[in-house]
Amino acid sequence: MARLAPNTMFKSGLGTTQRKDNWWLQPVLVVFGLGSFGIYSTWAALQGNHYAFGPYLSPFYSPLFIFDWWHWSPALLILWAPLGFRATCYYYRKAYYRAFFADPPACAVGELAEHRYSGETKFPFILQNIHRFFFYLAAIFIFILSYDAYEAFWFDGHFGIGVGSLVLTANALFLGLYTFSCHSFRHLIGGKRDCFSNCSLAKAQYKTWSIVSILNQRHMLWAWISLCTVGFADVYIRLCAMGIIHDIRII
Numbered sequence: 001m002a003r004l005a006p007n008t009m010f011k012s013g014l015g016t017t018q019r020k021d022n023w024w025l026q027p028v029l030v031v032f033g034l035g036s037f038g039i040y041s042t043w044a045a046l047q048g049n050h051y052a053f054g055p056y057l058s059p060f061y062s063p064l065f066i067f068d069w070w071h072w073s074p075a076l077l078i079l080w081a082p083l084g085f086r087a088t089c090y091y092y093r094k095a096y097y098r099a100f101f102a103d104p105p106a107c108a109v110g111e112l113a114e115h116r117y118s119g120e121t122k123f124p125f126i127l128q129n130i131h132r133f134f135f136y137l138a139a140i141f142i143f144i145l146s147y148d149a150y151e152a153f154w155f156d157g158h159f160g161i162g163v164g165s166l167v168l169t170a171n172a173l174f175l176g177l178y179t180f181s182c183h184s185f186r187h188l189i190g191g192k193r194d195c196f197s198n199c200s201l202a203k204a205q206y207k208t209w210s211i212v213s214i215l216n217q218r219h220m221l222w223a224w225i226s227l228c229t230v231g232f233a234d235v236y237i238r239l240c241a242m243g244i245i246h247d248i249r250i251i
């Protein structure tokens with residue numbers, strides 16, 4: 001096992017350089033953040049009620065499918081797609097491998113357990129390669145959630161703005177930033193090209209790739225903000241639907 005010298009600087013679980021003496025802080029934050037979201041979202045998805053209020057629809061239940069033959073929460077019909085997208089995300093993989101399993105614990109740090117590290121070359125972790133297919137589904141969800149955000153500005157056929165309208169708009173925006181800063185999308189846009197200057201289509205492709213690359217540099221940030229906004233959107237709509245809080249109408 002590799003040994004760290006006192007006060008060694010190393011890459012921590014969230015990708016920032018950190019001193020050895022508080023190496024545990026970011027893994028603990030990751031466990032707390034992902035653990036809290038996992039517990040709440042599982043509970044909310046299983047409820048099967050209080051997911052809509054006025055023109056607002058919780059993102060955990062969108063798109064909403066109601067079938068006579070389905071006797072459980074409608075969220076279970078759709079949540080596997082965004083859940084699969086997050087669970088296989090390159091950033092989250094790094095974060096939860098380090099925080100939950102300490103395997104590997106960090107860059108250039110030896111393993112805690114005595115075994116050969118095989119990365120994602122064997123079952124079950126080789127299934128993480130399905131991420132690019134989850135990206136296609138997640139991109140469709142962004143259009144659906146954007147439509148939900150648009151609908152959230154229409155109250156009984158009249159335009160209006162409530163706090164819920166802004167919450168759902170922020171949710172669609174940050175989920176969009178997270179989704180379209182994805183490494184798979186960046187590869188899809190320009191990953192296979194050797195030359196970006198041989199035709200006008202390639203130049204347009206280069207511009208798109210450049211924008212996605214800028215977004216990609218902040219992928220971790222979008223991952224955490226969007227996790228908070230999607231959770232908060234469900235909490236807000238749930239509390240309104242239960243009558244615990246009142247939606248404030250701005251217009």
Ligand code: FES
Pocket residue numbers: 085089090091092131135178179181182183184185219
């Ligand atoms: S790499 Fe994070 S969503 Fe694709």
